[in-house]
Amino acid sequence: MPAWGDDPELLATFRAEVEERLASLQSGLLALETHQSPRQVITVLFRDAHTVKGSARMLGLEGVLHVAHNMEDLLGALRDGRFAVRKDHVDLLLAACDGIARALPGEAALDDAALTPLVEALVAAVAGADPVSVPTFAVAPVPDQPTPAEAEVPRQSSVRVAASKVYDLLDAVGEADLGARRVEQTTGTLLSLAAEQARWAGVLRQATHRHAATLPPDVALALHRLVGAGDELSGTVRNLRELVEGHRGGMALVRDGAMGLAMVPVRRVFAALPRIVRDVAQATGKDVVLETSGEEVELDKQVLDGVADALKHLVINAVDHGCELPLDRVAAGKPPQAVVTVSARSVGGTVVIEVTDDGAGIDEDAVRDKAVRLGLLAPDTTATGAALLRLLYTPSFSTSETVTETSGRGVGLDVVRDAVEELGGSVEIRSDTGAGTAFVLTLPVTLGVLRCLIARVGHERYAVPVPGVVESLSLRDAELHTMAGAPFVLRHGVSVPLLDLSAALGLTRGAGEAPRAALIVRHASGSQVAWAVDRLEGESELVVKDLGAFLGRVPYVAGATIDGDGSVICLLDLRELADRAVGGAGFLAAADAAEPRKATAVPGVKRPRVLVVEDSIGVRELERVILEGAGYLVETAVDGLDGASRLRDEPADLVLSDVEMPGMDGFDLTRTIRRTKGWENVPVVIMTSRGEDHARQAGLDAGCSAYLLKNEFDQEQLVSTVRRLVGR
């Protein structure tokens, strides 16, 4: 029974999705034989097959579901290199695409039995048959034609238009809006020119009035006409200004209306979720109820389409991995029925969608074991929390031990993150052992218009997207302090390194000018940095322009926009820039630290290597600059886990580590180093703000060689300690 027979619109949506994926599969398969790195292609094909499978489940197409599932198996075997890609594999997979295309609902659709030979051939291929027999199917009907399913959609009081038309319209409206702003500015200029002209014509008339009798008649006439025309000009320009101002409101209506056309309620995607939950729960023996809220929240269709698959993956995961079996729930003192909640809400210029379950939470031990087995972590790892959960985004990572038809093959979280980040959004995982897991997606409302802060730096103006800014502050009111000459700003009890945007962008600041404001952003490792700017010039909604391929090479310039006066403004990605602020060059007024005293390298002598492990980018870069200045080769790592893996890549002569870091902390890292063969004797210097006796004792117990305090931080002391321990 077709599951969506009663909802032709959803049926058409899913059908369109399957066709799109089939097209992608076919072109990928055709490229596969000749591609340089087939693995990459297969990874994409695998996801496509996975999506087809998901949609087939939606459509209630059992036969297609089986074919897609077995395609996934074969692609998985090829991806993992179990056998080399052969032409008959490609032929078989192409035949499977044709079979699926022919089995979609419509006239003369194949029934499930007709697909059996395909399933059998795929199973044989996975088992290693060489060569495999390839069943054949007639080529699918041309997908461009309206399908019978679409044709059946009853025409209600709505107009269906191609999405591309809406986006073309939005582009045109954006341009028209910019044009209107320029007209407005020009009108203002014209108005003052007309007033000027009228004034001088008046002066001329006054001056000639006394000599009216002696003026040649043609001059008198010209003067008369000039004054008359001047008056008329002023009047006309005033009318023009009124027209332009009246038009402004109209333009705003057009703009809002056009944007509204592209907005769709999240209900369009949420509507498919109850069925997913029911089917997955049934297949896995669970009792799960779905609760949704905020279905009416609207998003740009491009954003919603871009995130729809990710959302489905998350819901499937929530039921399959998140929720426990009824008996286990009762044993844990919970009601037998699990609850999966999907909610949407508007927050500023973003929409936040949360998928939560009240299951067991993510089993950190299972994740850790799996990570060790996959070689992602060292066998003696003590990773926990966010650092550990990050591994869930690794392709082919799944904690589910058995492969099921619903999920559990590692397709999922990497796809989710890629899809969300592609849209400029972010994903966060929260897990509470015993109480459940939450996935929080933060998405932009629309892709075309971005709310931005305008910051002036020197003679340049830059736009910074609001969703990426934690807060903006005036440097006059902020509490500033310095550590070893580098400035920090104190926010809510946290020291945030203050970086100079002007220096980071290679601009020169005029004499006597000083930055007056700062923008705090959170960068990749989760810590914050403050970017000092000359001043902030307010917020505005900007139409972001595509820059083609050129700017792709300057990753911190995310795009550009055109201001009301026609000038181009670059959009900065301050998070990316923070990750790239290297060598301390970006530090504000950190003259001492930023001018590394270049040690003269002695030819033939290898420079000692120091590994700096520190989660704060500011402190990390500061330590790097100081140690490089003292002649050491410096490697950096963002936490203990990262540090241990750097050590595995290349041994260090000394490790300088912070204590409190996400994941593996500095003491754990020290213990790991002391326990690991070959690393036992590497000196470890702990640099921390924890000065209490017990903390110091804990450090020494862990096996550190020196314990330095950040608040007594002294460049000379650091360098001399490192020299003493390294021996040069």
Added chain:
Amino acid sequence: MSITSAEKATQLFTTFVLDGHLFGVEVESVQEVIRYQEMTRIPLATDAVGGLINLRGQVITALDLRRRLGMPDRQEGRDPMNVVVRTEDGAVSLLVDEIGAVIETRTAQFEPPPDTVTAKAKDLIRGAYKLENTLLLALDVSRAVEV
């Protein structure tokens, strides 16, 4: 009237001057030629990128061809002209000293790049057409815009 094959093998070039050399790009790849436009600098971009210009509401990248070709910078106060060309990645503006005439060349006039141009420039030109009293250097647009 009959056309011989030699006469058919012609190509029209939009020409421009850079540091005293005459360069050309095939007219088919030229979208338009416009006077100097205010540019917005792209922070930290390679110095061959002159900046971004607003071409009737489209933001396009302007390449400083002198720098791209390893030539000395234009004199202070002399504004460059924009030759907007179509590329696979969309429109790109080439900043040049002056615009020349559209010139018709024949295959027979073609020869390899001369030794008088810089090594950097040699990489970016396809070859030269020997005209009556000068050489026309044919710019390889797709390589020039690969910065």
